[in-house]
Amino acid sequence: MLTYEECLEMSDLTPDEISAIAEHEHLNPMIAVALGHYLITHDGEQKIQRFILDDLERAKRCGDRHKQALLTGALRHFIANHPQQNGQRGY
Structure with a gap:
């Protein structure tokens, strides 16, 4: 049986x-x-990027600065590692 960590490693995320x-x-x-x-x-x-952006907007509406910072980092990393994406880069 594969562990979560092994599956995560294979996911490229x-x-x-x-x-x-x-x-x-x-x-x-x-x-x-x-x-x-x-x-x-x-x-x-593009769908994954949209998920991250949606979660980021929700964190902003809730005033959760810690979650905003985590999601902003995740979005930057995602865009940097998936350059075929031409999505929003203003974060």
Whole structure:
């Protein structure tokens, strides 16, 4: 049986990116890893970026500066590591 860490390593996503997917889609982390991996391997990078942006906007509305900082870092990392994305880069 594979552990969460092993699946995360194979997903090409960071823990913060997986957390954003899990939060946005209301999934447990292991299922979010599977969804993230599927999206990365099936041209779904824009969808993952949208999840992160949606979560970031929610954190801003709630005034959660700590979560904003984590999600901003996740978004920057995602854009840097998935350059085929031409999405919003203002964060």
